[in-house]
Amino acid sequence: xxxxxxxxxxxxxxxxxxxxxxxxxxxxxxxxxxxxxxxxxxxxxxxxxxxxxxxxxxxxxxxxxxxxxxxxxxxxxxxxxxxxxxxxxxxxxxxxxxxxxxxxxxxxxxxxxxxxxxxxxxxxxxxxxxxxxxxxxxxxxxxxxxxxxxxxxxxxxxxxxxxxxxxxxxxxxxxxxxxxxxxxxxxxxxxxxxxxxxxxxxxxxxxxxxxxxxxxxxxxxxxxxxxxxxxxxxxxxxxxxxxxxxxxxxxxxxxxxxxxxxxxxxxxxxxxxxxxxxxxxxxxxxxxxxxxxxxxxx
Amino acid sequence: xxxxxxxxxxxxxxxxxxxxxxxxxxxxxxxxxxxxxxxxxxxxxxxxxxxxxxxxxxxxxxxxxxxxxxxxxxxxxxxxxxxxxxxxxxxxxxxxxxxxxxxxxxxxxxxxxxxxxxxxxxxxxxxxxxxxxxxxxxxxxxxxxxxxxxxxxxxxxxxxxxxxxxxxxxxxxxxxxxxxxxxxxxxxxxxxxxxxxxxxxxxxxxxxxxxxxxxxxxxxxxxxxxxxxxxxxxxxxxxxxxxxxxxxxxxxxxxxxxxxxxxxxxxxxxxxxxxxxxxxxxxxxxxxxxxxxxxxxxxxxxxxxxxxxxxxxxxx
Numbered sequence: 001x002x003x004x005x006x007x008x009x010x011x012x013x014x015x016x017x018x019x020x021x022x023x024x025x026x027x028x029x030x031x032x033x034x035x036x037x038x039x040x041x042x043x044x045x046x047x048x049x050x051x052x053x054x055x056x057x058x059x060x061x062x063x064x065x066x067x068x069x070x071x072x073x074x075x076x077x078x079x080x081x082x083x084x085x086x087x088x089x090x091x092x093x094x095x096x097x098x099x100x101x102x103x104x105x106x107x108x109x110x111x112x113x114x115x116x117x118x119x120x121x122x123x124x125x126x127x128x129x130x131x132x133x134x135x136x137x138x139x140x141x142x143x144x145x146x147x148x149x150x151x152x153x154x155x156x157x158x159x160x161x162x163x164x165x166x167x168x169x170x171x172x173x174x175x176x177x178x179x180x181x182x183x184x185x186x187x188x189x190x191x192x193x194x195x196x197x198x199x200x201x202x203x204x205x206x207x208x209x210x211x212x213x214x215x216x217x218x219x220x221x222x223x224x225x226x227x228x229x230x231x232x233x234x235x236x237x238x239x240x241x242x243x244x245x246x247x248x249x250x251x252x253x254x255x256x257x258x259x260x261x262x263x264x265x266x267x268x269x270x271x272x273x274x275x276x277x278x279x280x281x282x283x284x285x286x287x288x289x290x291x292x293x294x295x296x297x298x
Numbered sequence: 299x300x301x302x303x304x305x306x307x308x309x310x311x312x313x314x315x316x317x318x319x320x321x322x323x324x325x326x327x328x329x330x331x332x333x334x335x336x337x338x339x340x341x342x343x344x345x346x347x348x349x350x351x352x353x354x355x356x357x358x359x360x361x362x363x364x365x366x367x368x369x370x371x372x373x374x375x376x377x378x379x380x381x382x383x384x385x386x387x388x389x390x391x392x393x394x395x396x397x398x399x400x401x402x403x404x405x406x407x408x409x410x411x412x413x414x415x416x417x418x419x420x421x422x423x424x425x426x427x428x429x430x431x432x433x434x435x436x437x438x439x440x441x442x443x444x445x446x447x448x449x450x451x452x453x454x455x456x457x458x459x460x461x462x463x464x465x466x467x468x469x470x471x472x473x474x475x476x477x478x479x480x481x482x483x484x485x486x487x488x489x490x491x492x493x494x495x496x497x498x499x500x501x502x503x504x505x506x507x508x509x510x511x512x513x514x515x516x517x518x519x520x521x522x523x524x525x526x527x528x529x530x531x532x533x534x535x536x537x538x539x540x541x542x543x544x545x546x547x548x549x550x551x552x553x554x555x556x557x558x559x560x561x562x563x564x565x566x567x568x569x570x571x572x573x574x575x576x577x578x579x580x581x582x583x584x585x586x587x588x589x590x591x592x593x594x595x596x597x598x599x600x601x602x603x604x605x606x607x608x609x610x611x612x613x614x
Contacts, residue, residue, distance in 0.1 A: 107577030275418035
């Protein structure tokens with residue numbers, strides 16, 4: 001009896017973890033692509049995710065859009081902002097010392113957070129309910145409709161991303177730039193444009209994650225991007241930074257670990273778990289889980 | 299040595315001046331609080347500058363060491379009823395031990411990986427404290443007596459600046475700077491890079507612990523929310539704006555930024571937006587910070603500021 005309820009709780013946390021993890025994975029993809037291409041930890045990425053959530057909020061409340069138009073709208077807004085940030089803040093620093101770029105990224109992140117606070121007030125807002133909440137029971141396990149939406153949308157986006165990176169011309173160019181920027185430039189690839197494009201894709205994925213989180217937790221605020229942003233970075237490192245499948249696996253894995261820690265130990269240790277994983281990975285396998293096996297990195 | 303003495307004399311003069319202004323109530327309670335905050339921030343910025351500016355090891359976990367100092371010193375004074383100085387020393391020692399224990403494994407990492415690892419460690423420290431009921435958990439450790447006075451804050455600040463300045467000018471300090479300039483070359487010249495990185499990290503952590511002790515004994519409370527990585531960013535901003543590798547730079551920006559945030563106390567968002575814009579614009583147009591790695595000299599200083607505010611800084 002005791003054991004069966006434990007396994008049941010385990011599988012329940014597994015389900016929660018996978019849906020949370022696929023959100024981490026979406027954000028982690030942006031980190032990993034940007035890192036793969038210009039070796040920059042884009043600290044502002046978590047705030048792009050916040051921005052996406054707000055864009056989705058305004059799209060659904062003021063423009064009365066339904067889920068899919070709102071999703072597209074916020075992805076477009078976020079990718080525009082992402083490209084703008086790259087153009088204004090990071091491009092002037094191409095070739096500058098790494099620390100200068102990292103500090104700029106922290107600056108951009110603070111600017112988005114507190115600029116956002118000024119624009120939309122620091123009060124949390126209630127995200128409109130876009131789907132009627134239905135819960136399904138499978139053998140005592142509870143799955144709700146939001147979790148299913150999260151899973152379907154993030155899987156679809158990851159599928160599209162994989163296709164773009166592996167089977168289109170632009171994807172080929174991205175892989176080339178990430179492999180060797182100078183050689184790619186010599187081959188006639190417009191490197192700046194590809195970097196812009198990478199920021200656009202990464203930002204749009206983060207925006208999608210923002211909307212999904214809005215639907216899942218019903219509440220958004222200007223500082224919501226900090227923790228998920230950091231954790232998504234941990235996920236990217238866990239999977240092997242620069243490796244696209246690594247970010248997906250790392251994200252889901254991190255989500256599952258967090259859910260298990262908060263389910264079986266204590267929810268206050270949840271945040272610590274991610275950072276402990278980060279330290280352990282950095283110390284013992286800095287290349288990440290997939291760092292060696294897969295050469296391809298974007 | 300002569301310069302140190304002059305610095306101390308200058309510091310005492312400045313202290314007498316400020317104390318006179320406080321006693322005669324020219325400086326009200328609000329600015330008195332901010333002067334103590336300035337002293338604490340100078341300790342934090344200068345100690346982080348030793349790690350990040352002089353040794354070149356990028357750390358975003360400084361608030362974690364500050365938290366250790368704040369809590370440990372409060373435990374010694376509140377729970378064990380020991381005198382304040384013992385609390386401060388215990389806080390510093392605790393932060394030092396932790397800095398050593400953390401520095402030894404993580405300083406193998408470089409650049410942005412080290413930054414992210416220190417950020418994570420700072421958060422781990424904070425979350426661990428959050429989960430210790432003995433020190434109040436999420437609601438913080440309350441009922442700490444206000445032992446920190448202007449005198450304590452000021453002289454601990456002077457000691458910190460003098461210590462770090464003399465450390466940098468010693469052969470150990472030169473070794474640290476050589477690591478920043480070129481780690482491989484330093485190693486080839488026989489500098490034990492790991493040793494010096496850990497030394498710099500430990501000293502930085504120690505003084506962050508001191509600042510934490512001052513902090514919690516001034517604001518009656520040690521609360522986990524005061525030591526998030528936003529606090530670390532705050533300290534880092536001071537170091538970067540002032541110039542990595544410039545003590546006087548850190549002191550100037552610590553004063554400047556504390557002043558700005560005091561003036562903008564009722565608009566905290568604008569304060570952070572200004573910080574952010576300063577960081578971005580500075581990195582694009584002057585990545586070495588306001589002072590670069592130069593120090594203000596006594597002469598230049600007295601000319602600019604007319605005898606100036608910060609005696610402790612003048613002893614270069």
